[in-house]
Structures are given as C-alpha cells and as structure tokens.
Amino acid sequence: MLLKRLFPVIGFAALAIAVQLGAGALGKEFYLTQLTMAIYYAIVVMGLCLLMGFAGQVSLGHGAFFAIGGYTSAVLTTSDFSRFQDSLWAAALKRIHVLIPKADLYGGQVLTTTPWAAFVAAMLLTFLIACLIGYPALRLKGHYLAMATLGFCLIVNKIVLGTAWLGAADGISGVPEWNLAGGLVISGRSAVRVQNYYAACALALFLLILLANLVHSRVGRALQAIHDRETAAGAIGINTARYKLNAFVLSALLAAAAGVFLTHYTAGIGPSEASALKSVRYVALAAAGGMSNPWGAALVSTAINFLSLRGWFGTYDNAVFGAVLILIISIAPQGPLKPLGLWIRRLLSGARSAAGGEHAAS
Amino acid sequence: MPLLDVENVSRRFGGLVALDKVAFSVSAGQIKSIIGPNGAGKTTLLNVVSGLLSADTGRIQFRDSRIDGLKSHQIAQGGMSRTFQNPSLFLQMSVLENVMVGRHPRTRCGFAACCLRLPGQIREERRIRESALEHLRFVGLEGMAGAPAGALGFGERRMVELARALATEPSLLLLDEPASGLNNRETADLGELIRRIRERGITTLLVEHDMSLVMDISDDILVLHNGTPLAEGAPAVIQNNEEVIRVYLGTGLEDAAASQKS
Amino acid sequence: MGDDSLFLQYLLSGITKGSIYAVVAIGFNLIYSATGVLNFAQGEFVMLGGMIAVTLCAFLPLPVAVAAAVVIVALTGCLLEILFFRKLRHHTIMHMIIITIGLSIVIQEVALHLWDEKVRSLPYFSGSEVSSIRIFGASVSPQVLWVLGTVAVVVVLLHAFLRYTLQGRAMRACSSNPDAAMLSGINISNMRTLSFGLSAALGALAGCVISPITMTHYEMGAPLAIKGFAAAILGGLGNPMASVVGGLLIGVIEAFSVSKLPAAYNDVTAFALLLLMLFVRPHGLFGSPSGESVREV
Numbered sequence: 001m002l003l004k005r006l007f008p009v010i011g012f013a014a015l016a017i018a019v020q021l022g023a024g025a026l027g028k029e030f031y032l033t034q035l036t037m038a039i040y041y042a043i044v045v046m047g048l049c050l051l052m053g054f055a056g057q058v059s060l061g062h063g064a065f066f067a068i069g070g071y072t073s074a075v076l077t078t079s080d081f082s083r084f085q086d087s088l089w090a091a092a093l094k095r096i097h098v099l100i101p102k103a104d105l106y107g108g109q110v111l112t113t114t115p116w117a118a119f120v121a122a123m124l125l126t127f128l129i130a131c132l133i134g135y136p137a138l139r140l141k142g143h144y145l146a147m148a149t150l151g152f153c154l155i156v157n158k159i160v161l162g163t164a165w166l167g168a169a170d171g172i173s174g175v176p177e178w179n180l181a182g183g184l185v186i187s188g189r190s191a192v193r194v195q196n197y198y199a200a201c202a203l204a205l206f207l208l209i210l211l212a213n214l215v216h217s218r219v220g221r222a223l224q225a226i227h228d229r230e231t232a233a234g235a236i237g238i239n240t241a242r243y244k245l246n247a248f249v250l251s252a253l254l255a256a257a258a259g260v261f262l263t264h265y266t267a268g269i270g271p272s273e274a275s276a277l278k279s280v281r282y283v284a285l286a287a288a289g290g291m292s293n294p295w296g297a298a299l300v301s302t303a304i305n306f307l308s309l310r311g312w313f314g315t316y317d318n319a320v321f322g323a324v325l326i327l328i329i330s331i332a333p334q335g336p337l338k339p340l341g342l343w344i345r346r347l348l349s350g351a352r353s354a355a356g357g358e359h360a361a362s
Numbered sequence: 363m364p365l366l367d368v369e370n371v372s373r374r375f376g377g378l379v380a381l382d383k384v385a386f387s388v389s390a391g392q393i394k395s396i397i398g399p400n401g402a403g404k405t406t407l408l409n410v411v412s413g414l415l416s417a418d419t420g421r422i423q424f425r426d427s428r429i430d431g432l433k434s435h436q437i438a439q440g441g442m443s444r445t446f447q448n449p450s451l452f453l454q455m456s457v458l459e460n461v462m463v464g465r466h467p468r469t470r471c472g473f474a475a476c477c478l479r480l481p482g483q484i485r486e487e488r489r490i491r492e493s494a495l496e497h498l499r500f501v502g503l504e505g506m507a508g509a510p511a512g513a514l515g516f517g518e519r520r521m522v523e524l525a526r527a528l529a530t531e532p533s534l535l536l537l538d539e540p541a542s543g544l545n546n547r548e549t550a551d552l553g554e555l556i557r558r559i560r561e562r563g564i565t566t567l568l569v570e571h572d573m574s575l576v577m578d579i580s581d582d583i584l585v586l587h588n589g590t591p592l593a594e595g596a597p598a599v600i601q602n603n604e605e606v607i608r609v610y611l612g613t614g615l616e617d618a619a620a621s622q623k624s
Numbered sequence: 625m626g627d628d629s630l631f632l633q634y635l636l637s638g639i640t641k642g643s644i645y646a647v648v649a650i651g652f653n654l655i656y657s658a659t660g661v662l663n664f665a666q667g668e669f670v671m672l673g674g675m676i677a678v679t680l681c682a683f684l685p686l687p688v689a690v691a692a693a694v695v696i697v698a699l700t701g702c703l704l705e706i707l708f709f710r711k712l713r714h715h716t717i718m719h720m721i722i723i724t725i726g727l728s729i730v731i732q733e734v735a736l737h738l739w740d741e742k743v744r745s746l747p748y749f750s751g752s753e754v755s756s757i758r759i760f761g762a763s764v765s766p767q768v769l770w771v772l773g774t775v776a777v778v779v780v781l782l783h784a785f786l787r788y789t790l791q792g793r794a795m796r797a798c799s800s801n802p803d804a805a806m807l808s809g810i811n812i813s814n815m816r817t818l819s820f821g822l823s824a825a826l827g828a829l830a831g832c833v834i835s836p837i838t839m840t841h842y843e844m845g846a847p848l849a850i851k852g853f854a855a856a857i858l859g860g861l862g863n864p865m866a867s868v869v870g871g872l873l874i875g876v877i878e879a880f881s882v883s884k885l886p887a888a889y890n891d892v893t894a895f896a897l898l899l900l901m902l903f904v905r906p907h908g909l910f911g912s913p914s915g916e917s918v919r920e921v
Contacts, residue, residue, distance in 0.1 A: 056718055060725065136903035143662055143721055147857075148902055150664070151850045151895035158891055210477040217476035217487065218462075218469055225452050225463050232450040235412060237438030237467030237530055246473055276846050280729055287722060315737075322729030325722060330708060333719050 008295050009209060016201040020194060031306075032197040033188065038305035039200040040262040045285045045301040046207060046294050047254030052283070053291030054220060055247040056227030061133065061149030062255045063278035064156040065126055069256030070263035070273060071160065072122035074172040076113035080104070085111060093117075115178035115186075119260050123253060130252035131245070138244040141230060145248065150276060157274040171270030178264040186264040196265065203261070204298060207254065211294045223247055255282075277318055284325040290335015300337070363426070365390040365565050366411070366534055371420030371430075373403075373410055380406040382589040383420070388534070388582075393556060393566045395576045397600075398586035399609060404569040405447065407586065408538050411567075412444045413437040425533065439467040443532035447539050449519035451511040457522050458507040461494040464529030497525040501555065517548045528559070535559065537568040541575050553579050577601065585609075629761035634879045636759075640768045640837065642875020643775040644670070647830040648852025649859065649867035650782065651823030657862055658798050658819035659709065661720045665728040666827060666852055667845030668735075673697050673828025674840030675735055678744045686747065690832045694825050701824025705817045728845060735842040746835040753836075767836045774833045778826060779868055786864070795819065847891055851878075854898035860908025870909070 023031045044062055051057050081099055084090040090111070093099040098117040104110045113121070137148035160166050167173075177187035184199060185192055214220050225233040226240050234240050263269045272278065285304060289297025304324070307313065313320045332339050364387035373381040380403045388394045396404050409415040411422060413434035422430040429437050438444075443464075451460050469490055475483040498504045501521040506514065514522065520540065527535060537556075541549045553575050556566055570576050576583065577597045585592040585606050593603045600606055648666055655663045673693050680689035708723050748755075749770045756763040786792040797805040798815045806812055831840065838844075851874060858870030874894050881893040901908075 052718070056716075058718060058721055058725075133899065136899065136906070140902070140906050143717065144857075144902060144906070146664075146721055146725075147662060147850065147853045148899060150846070151854070151898045154847060154850060155892050155895045158889060162886060162889055213479045214473065214477045217479075217483065218466065218471050218490065219473055219476040221455070221459055221463050222466055224454060228452040228454055229450050231414060231434075232446065232452070233463075234434040235414065235438055235444055235446075236464055236526065237435050237443075238463075239433075239435045250473065277729065280725055283722060283725060316733070318729055319733035319737075322726045322733060325726030326708065326730065329715070329719050329722050329726070330711075333715055 005212070008212075009205065012205055012208070012295070012299075013201075016198070016205075020197060029193060030190075031310075032193050033190075034306055034309040035302070036193075036197045036200045036265060037262060037309055038302045039197075039204050040258045040265065041282075041305045042285075042298045042301045043204055043207060043258040043261075044255040044282050045289070045297050046204070046211060047251030048282050048286040049289070049291055049294045049297045050211060050214070050223075051247050051251040052286055053293070053297075054215065054223040054227060055244050056223075057138070057244055057248065058143060058146040058283065059149045059248065059251070060146055060276060060279045060283065061153045061156075062252070062282045063276070064149075064153040064274050065130065065252040065255040066259035066262075066278070067156060067160065067269065067271075067274035068126050068129060069122045069259030070269040071166060071172065071259075072125050072256075073115065073118035073260045074175045074263050074269050075166065076118035076121060077115055077176050078112065078172060078174055080110040080112065082109065082111040112176075115176065115264060119178075119257075122256055122260050126252055126256035127249060130249040134245045134248040134252075138248060139241045145244075150279070153274065153276050153279050157271060157276070160271045160274050167271075169271060171268060173268035175263050175267045175269070177267075178261075186261060188265050188267055200261070200265075208294055208298055215294070219243070280325070281318075281321045284321040287328050287333075287335070288324050290337050293335055293337060296335055296337040300335075364388055365392075365425060366567070367423040368407075368411065369421050369423075371407075371410060371417045371422065373406055373415060373418050379589050381410065381417075384586070384589070384591055385420075386584045386591060386594060388565060388567050390533070390565050391560065391563070392581045393560055393568070393579050394582045394584065395580040396567070396569045396584045396586060397571070397573070397576055398592070401588075402586040403589040404586055405538055406589075408444065408536055408567075408569055412442060412536055435467075438530060438532075441531070441533040442536065443527040443530045443534075444536035445520070445523045445527050445538060445540060447542065449516070449523040451514075451519050451522055451526075453510075453512040455511055456507070457503065457509050457511055457514065458491070458494055458498065460511050460522055461497050461525045461529050462490050464497070464526035465490045465493055467530050494525075494529055497529045498522075500528065500558075501525045516543050517545075520544065520552075524555070528564075532564060535564050535566045537566065537570075539569055539571060541570055541572040549575055632760055632762035634883060635876060636762060636764055636768060638876030638879030639872055640771050640834075640875070641878065642855075642872040643771055643868075644830050644834050644838075644848070644871070645851045645855045645874050646868040646871025647775055647778065647826050648848055649855035649871050650779070650864045651826050652852055652856045653862065653864040653867055654795075654819045654823040654826075656856075657864075658795060658816050659720070660717050661709070661724060662853070663820075663823070664721065664724040664849055665704075665731060665845070666823065667847070667849030668728050668731040669697055669701065669824045669827030670831035670834075670848055671735060671840060671842060671845045672700065672731065673831030674746070674835040674844075675739055675744065675831075675842070676828075677832045678746055678835065678840060679739070681746055686749065690746075690829075693832060694828045697828035697831075698821045698825035702817050702821040704824075705820035709816065709820075710813060728849070732842055732845060739842065741842060743839045743841045744835075745839045746832060748836045749833070765837065767833075771833045771837070774829065778829065779865070782826075783865060791818065850898065851891075851894045854894050854901070857898060857901050857906070858909055860910050863908065863910065866908065866910045 020032065023029050044066055048059065048062055051059055081090060090099060098113060099111050100114055102110055102112055133148055133152050134145065137145040161169060177185050179185050184195065186196060186199065222238045222243050225238060226243055230240055285301035286297050288304065289300035308317055328336060366388040368387065369385050371381055371384045384407060396407065398404050406415065410417045413429065413432055417430050420430065421428055424440065424442060429440065452463065469486055471483045471486050495504055495507060498507055501524055503518060503521055503525065506518065511522065541552055544552060549572060556579055559566060580597055583597055583600045584594045585600060587609050592609060593600055593606050648670060651666050651669065652663060655661060676696055677689050677693035680692050684692065704727060708727065709720060748767050751766045756765055786796055794805065794810045795815050795818065797810060798812055855870035855874050856867045858873060859866030874897060877897060878893050882890060
C-alpha cells in the first residue's frame with residue numbers, strides 16, 4: 001500500500017532529475033526555463049483535475065484566477081506606496097514588514113509590498129472572488145458553473161485590458177524577484193535557472209501528494225459520489241453544494257498560486273493570461289491527462305505546454321488545444337493514459353486476462 | 363411521541379395533485395409499509411419525507427424537530443437514510459468504497475485533514491473501512507468488497523445500497539420498492555434482513571408492491587390511493603378492508619392473503 | 625437633440641443588440657431542451673453566418689448569399705451533432721459540454737485561418753451607412769429595422785413551429801419527457817440533430833442581419849454566447865420564448881450602461897447581470913422555483 005503510494009512520487013522525482021541532467025548533457029539548459037513555466041501552468045491543471053475529474057464541474061475561469069493571483073502580486077510589488085508614508089496604516093504595515101522601503105531604478109526611495117505579503121493578499125482576494133462566483137452557480141444542479149466562470153473570465157479580461165494601472169494591453173513588467181526563504185529566489189535569471197527548475201518541481205510534487213491524499217479520503221469519495229449521482233450523494237448526507245464549492249475554491253487557489261509564482265519567475269504578466277482561450281487551454285490539458293488522474297494530467301500538461309512555449313504548434317497553437325480537447329473527450333474520456341496503461345498490461349499478461357478485462361468492462 | 367409524524371402534506375406537479383393532505387406516523391421500532399396502486403403517490407411521499415422534493419403544504423416532524431424545508435443532506439445527517447427504486451450506486455467506485463461513502467455523515471475529517479493525512483484522519487479512515495466491511499458482512503456481501511460496483515448484478519446492487527444506507531447509522535430507514543426486480547428467494551432473504559434490521563433498533567418505512575412480503579413483515583400498513591390515505595392499520599385489518607379490496611381488485615391482494623394462510 | 629431623443633437612441637440600440645442576444649438565447653434553449661447540453665459554440669454559429677455571407681456576397685446577390693450562408697451553417701450544425709454527439713450518448717453531460725467548448729475554439733481557429741483577423745461586414749440591406757430614418761426624433765439606420773423585423777418574424781415562425789407542427793411538437797415532447805417521447809415513436813436522435821441544425825440556422829441568420837451594424841469578426845462568438853446564455857437564464861432556461869424578453873432586457877441595460885461606464889467595461893454589465901441572476905433568481909424571471917427535478921441520471 002505504502003509502496004503503491006510512493007511509486008509515483010519516486011517516479012516523478014527521478015524523471016525531474018533525469019530531465020535536468022539530460023538537458024545539461026545536451027547543452028540545452030535553456031530548455032529548463034520553459035519547462036519551469038510549463039510546470040507552473042501544470043499546477044493550474046492539477047487544480048482543475050480536482051474540480052472536473054472528482055467534483056464533476058467545469059470551470060472556464062481558471063485563466064482569470066491565474067491572472068488575479070499574478071496581477072495582485074505584480075501590482076502590490078511594483079507600486080510605490082511612499083505617498084502614504086505618514087499614514088497610520090502604512091506605518092503599521094511597515095512595522096510588520098508587509099511594506100518595505102526599497103531603492104528604485106533611478107536611486108530614489110520607494111515603499112513597496114514584500115512578495116510574501118503580496119502572495120497572501122493574492123490568495124485572500126482569490127478566495128473571496130471564488131466564493132462569490134462559486135456560491136450561486138454551484139447551488140444549482142447541472143452545469144451553470146461553466147457559463148458563470150466563462151462570463152467571469154471575460155469580465156476580468158476586459159477589466160485588465162481597460163484599466164491603466166493594470167497596464168492595459170501591455171500588462172505589468174518589472175516585477176521583482178521573490179526571496180522565498182534562505183537562498184531560494186523565484187527569478188528568471190539564468191544563474192538560478194536550475195535552482196528554480198527544482199523549486200517548481202518540488203512545489204508541483206508537494207501539491208500532487210496533497211491531491212493524491214485528498215482523492216483517497218472521505219472528502220475524495222464524497223466528491224466522486226457527487227460527480228456520479230448528485231441526488232444519491234445528497235440523500236446519504238453529503239452537503240453537495242458545499243463540497244462542490246470547496247473543490248472549486250481550492251482549485252482556484254491553486255491557479256492563483258501558480259499565477260503568483262510565474263509572475264515573479266517571468267518578472268511580469270500580461271492580459272492574455274486572463275483570456276477565455278487560456279482558460280479553455282487548461283480544461284483541454286486536464287482532459288488530455290485524464291481528469292481523474294492528477295499525476296497523468298501534470299505530466300501531459302507539462303509536456304504539451306512546454307512544446308507550446310517552444311513554439312512547436314506555430315499559428316495553430318489554439319487550434320491544437322481545441323482539437324486535443326475534442327479528440328480525447330470523444331475517444332477516451334478517461335484520458336489517454338488509462339487505456340494505454342490497460343493495453344500495455346493486457347499485452348503483458350496475455351489473452352486470459354484480456355477476456356477477464358473485457359468482462360469487467362461490460 | 364412517534365418517530366416520524368407527517369401532517370397534512372400536499373404536493374402538486376403543475377396541475378397534477380400527487381399528494382393531497384396525507385397524514386400518518388411511524389412509531390419507533392415499527393416496520394411500516396406504504397402500499398397503493400401505481401400512481402398513488404407512494405414514491406412522491408418518500409421523496410418529500412426524505413427532502414428530495416419540497417412539500418407544498420403540511421408539516422413533517424422527525425425525532426422532535428421539523429424537517430420539512432430542510433435539504434436532503436441535512437435530513438440524512440439527522441438520522442434518516444433511504445434507498446432508491448433503481449439502486450443508485452456510485453459506479454466508478456468499488457463495492458467497499460460505496461459503503462464507505464455511507465459513513466460520511468458520521469465522520470468529520472475535512473479538506474485540510476485529508477490533504478495532509480493528519481494522524482486523526484488516518485485513524486478515522488481505518489474506522490470507516492472497518493465499519494463499512496461490517497455493514498457489507500451484515501448484508502452478506504463482504505466477499506465482493508473489492509469488486510467494482512458496476513460489475514454487480516441487480517440484486518447485489520440492492521444489497522450494497524442497503525448496506526450503504528445502514529452505514530449512515532439511521533434511526534429511520536426508507537426503502538423504495540426494495541423487492542422489485544428480485545426473485546422469490548431473494549425477496550424472502552430481504553424480508554429476513556428487514557427483520558434483522560429491526561432487531562438492531564432501526565425503524566423501517568417501505569414502499570412495496572410485493573403483497574406477500576408486505577403482509578409478512580409489516581406491523582402497520584398505510585394504503586394510498588390517488589394521493590390520499592385510504593386506510594391504515596395492521597395487515598389483517600387492511601386485508602379485510604372492503605375499500606382497499608375494491609381498489610386493489612384483481613391485483614393480487616387476495617392471492618397474497620391466500621398464500622399467507624396456506 | 626433633446627434628452628428624450630437621446631433616451632430613444634439608447635433604447636433602440638439596446639433593442640437591436642438585445643434582439644440578437646435573444647436569437648442566440650433561443651438557440652441555446654433549443655439545444656438545451658433537446659439534449660441537456662449547454663452549447664458553448666452557439667456564438668460561433670453567428671460568426672460563421674456573417675463570415676460566409678460576406679464571402680458569398682462577393683459573387684452572389686445579397687439575399688442569395690444570406691440564404692446560402694444560413695443553409696450552410698445549418699448543415700454544419702447538423703453535421704457537428706452527427707459527428708460528435710450522436711455517438712457519444714453514453715458520455716456524461718459534462719463531457720459533451722467540454723466538447724462544445726473544444727468545437728468553439730476549433731471553429732474560431734478555422735475561421736481565423738480561412739479568413740483572417742480583419743473585421744468584415746455585409747453591405748447595408750437597404751440604403752447605406754449614412755441613410756437614416758427619423759422616429760420620434762431619434763435617427764435610426766434602416767438596418768435596425770431589418771434586424772428587428774427579421775427577429776420578430778423568426779420568433780413568430782419558431783413559436784408557430786413548436787406549437788402547431790408535428791415536428792415542433794415532437795421536439796417539445798422530447799424535452800419534457802424523453803422516455804415517453806421515445807415510446808410514442810419519436811426518433812430522438814433526429815430531434816437532437818434538428819435542434820442543432822435549427823439553432824445553427826437561427827444563429828447564422830442573426831449573424832447576417834447584424835453584420836452591417838456590429839461587423840463580423842472571428843472572435844465575436846464567445847461574448848455573444850455568454851450574453852445569449854445570460855438572456856436564456858434571465859428568461860428561464862427551457863423556455864425559448866421567454867428568452868426573447870431576457871435578450872431585449874440585457875441589450876437595453878447594456879446600452880444604457882454604456883452612457884455611464886467607461887467604454888472598456890462595455891461587456892461587463894451583461895456578465896455581472898448573469899451572475900446576479902444566478903444568485904437571486906436562477907429559475908429566471910418567469911420560471912417558478914418548483915421546477916426541481918429528482919431525476920436520477
């Protein structure tokens with residue numbers, strides 16, 4: 001049992017190390033930059049897996065949550081609050097190191113928020129907004145959440161594009177590095193490239209373990225029950241609305257956290273992160289990995305996003321994601337990895353178990 | 363003080379009156395049956411009592427508190443559990459997991475505890491598993507614990523659903539046509555099982571078409587006709603009620619009575 | 625121009641846009657009733673209708689181009705249903721909804737590659753962009769009358785179709801009770817295909833008449849789909865005719881909010897309205913809350 005739990009963890013860790021060593025040996029260490037970005041995007045997809053694969057709800061607003069996380073921390077860490085220097089709240093925030101004085105590009109003194117404080121603020125804001133969107137949509141039976149979140153995503157996109165202090169069409173750049181703890185800095189500088197790659201891997205792996213724990217627990221079973229038969233789940237005593245809402249909020253928080261990390265990593269964020277297309281992309285990636293399999297989804301989405309970031313799909317980028325979505329859902333709605341795994345197992349164990357497997361499937 | 367007290371409950375769907383001023387009560391420890399011709403409103407009544415449908419008028423009292431207007435999950439948490447006409451198992455899960463879900467209202471670990479696998483959560487998970495196995499054993503299916511729920515036959519699904527309902531530790535169990543689709547032997551076993559459930563101190567309210575089963579196990583019977591109560595009483599009283607016989611003419615009540623006597 | 629005529633101007637522009645939302649909402653309802661699927665590609669039908677008509681208009685007279693565009697898009701709608709939904713009956717509703725999301729992206733990208741990202745438009749059906757008719761002091765483009773007239777005719781025809789023809793009745797039967805409909809000999813598969821074709825045709829027609837006013841652009845679909853959905857929710861999902869009122873309301877509210885809000889926040893009103901409706905009255909303005917279902921799927 002323990003071995004079964006540990007196997008994917010060890011496998012993932014080994015793969016991460018092998019990829020880094022491989023890239024180093026081939027002299028393509030710059031690949032790690034896009035890989036790191038792809039891993040952060042995969043964190044959004046992992047959250048969507050929880051929501052879609054277990055709670056059975058579709059969200060088209062995860063791009064917006066990503067953007068809310070990223071923009072909150074970008075705005076807070078790049079704005080200058082020194083004109084409020086003398087106000088009481090600024091003094092109080094300074095005392096608890098939420099605001100710190102810093103030298104700007106031209107040598108002047110500015111007062112900005114620390115990245116950690118900005119991260120906490122981003123999480124709180126996301127929590128509030130996710131509750132606000134999710135509460136009404138998830139009380140209803142059916143799939144109102146998908147539409148509500150798409151509407152929400154378009155609102156966020158419009159607001160970002162139309163607001164000057166959010167950088168409008170240009171977005172926000174010059175977001176400072178994030179000194180996480182000790183010597184660990186979230187930054188895109190090539191000197192800390194490998195370090196950042198492992199930081200992203202560790203974060204993703206940690207979250208995957210948490211998700212795997214959740215799935216194999218009372219809460220995971222309740223979510224699956226809701227997905228399967230909402231009425232029966234309610235009749236057993238599961239508060240379906242609350243569980244759906246919790247899953248939605250949790251996955252929104254994961255998306256926002258990924259947004260914060262990536263914004264510090266790339267030192268900026270743009271309005272395209274909040275577009276409906278980005279949200280659809282996350283849904284496509286979750287489907288591509290198998291919605292009820294966070295490990296597979298993390299792996300597949302990192303790979304596909306990496307290829308996309310390297311420009312493999314050219315002008316057909318969005319079309320590729322749309323096509324992936326349609327093909328996978330119509331051919332293998334459980335994700336391509338599961339049938340593939342079954343097929344390999346069947347090949348290995350011969351015809352006898354093949355008959356058994358078919359019997360079980362029917 | 364009855365365990366369940368239904369007063370004056372009505373429910374309409376558009377122009378159709380499904381329930382019209384229904385009143386009855388169930389005492390603790392009873393096995394009570396609701397019978398009536400098709401379309402009499404039996405399943406609607408069960409749905410209203412368990413909170414899946416709201417009543418238009420009337421009040422429902424369960425264990426000293428009003429439950430009309432509550433959500434189905436609140437009612438379930440309060441100690442009422444039910445099965446459905448078509449067994450509604452969670453087909454993506456194993457048999458054991460289905461019954462483990464039944465432990466939901468009696469356990470408490472939330473998102474955080476489950477994500478982090480806190481020691482309390484691990485202990486609770488073990489208790490959930492043991493209790494679920496025990497309930498599977500009660501219905502005689504502990505051997506199927508690991509099987510996917512989708513691979514079970516109809517009768518077995520019924521039993522797993524029953525085990526799941528029992529796992530919530532209800533004080534009142536609602537069964538919606540538990541014998542439909544079962545063969546004679548399975549029906550006999552079911553009757554025996556319902557008696558054993560009573561021995562555990564659980565009250566049962568069932569909607570059923572199988573008259574021999576109903577007459578065999580019930581302490582008390584409510585006859586519904588066109589959404590209104592037609593008669594209420596012990597099996598012997600109901601069998602000799604002329605109005606009931608008129609409504610049921612040719613639908614097997616006499617046969618059931620005959621088979622009882624023989 | 626006085627305050628009154630300004631008011632009238634906003635009102636008319638709201639009604640014009642609102643009538644398009646109404647058509648999209650009707651399309652939503654048709655497919656939702658017949659299949660239970662929220663079709664995210666609904667807005668793409670409008671875009672495709674406009675695009676195809678603009679292209680055909682280069683070598684065909686306008687009425688023929690519009691008719692041909694409507695037929696082509698309707699056939700596309702039927703084809704999509706047959707290709708992607710007919711075989712997937714055993715899939716969950718969630719899977720089908722995800723497929724419509726994918727379709728919406730692919731249709732958009734195909735449009736981008738077939739045409740380009742340029743904004744196009746059909747010529748004015750009568751008159752030109754400068755010609756105007758004065759109604760109670762407000763100047764109105766004749767195209768507005770075309771839009772309103774077309775939508776009115778479509779709504780009346782559709783109402784008659786659903787109410788009085790055999791096919792239409794069969795369609796309504798499918799939505800209210802699929803099992804009973806099947807038992808009484810209605811071919812549910814064909815009804816589903818018909819619902820896709822019909823709502824695609826409606827969308828395409830709307831896309832043509834509105835093209836001279838709002839222009840046609842490959843990205844116009846998603847916002848239209850959301851506003852149409854908001855209109856459908858406002859009227860009450862499952863009630864095609866009530867969504868006409870929903871659509872007009874959203875159009876008018878949006879038009880007046882333009883005068884109060886910065887232009888960049890243009891679309892925000894409709895989406896906010898959608899969320900508000902989900903909060904306070906999810907069964908719609910005209911629906912009753914007792915429409916709860918205990919159907920176990």
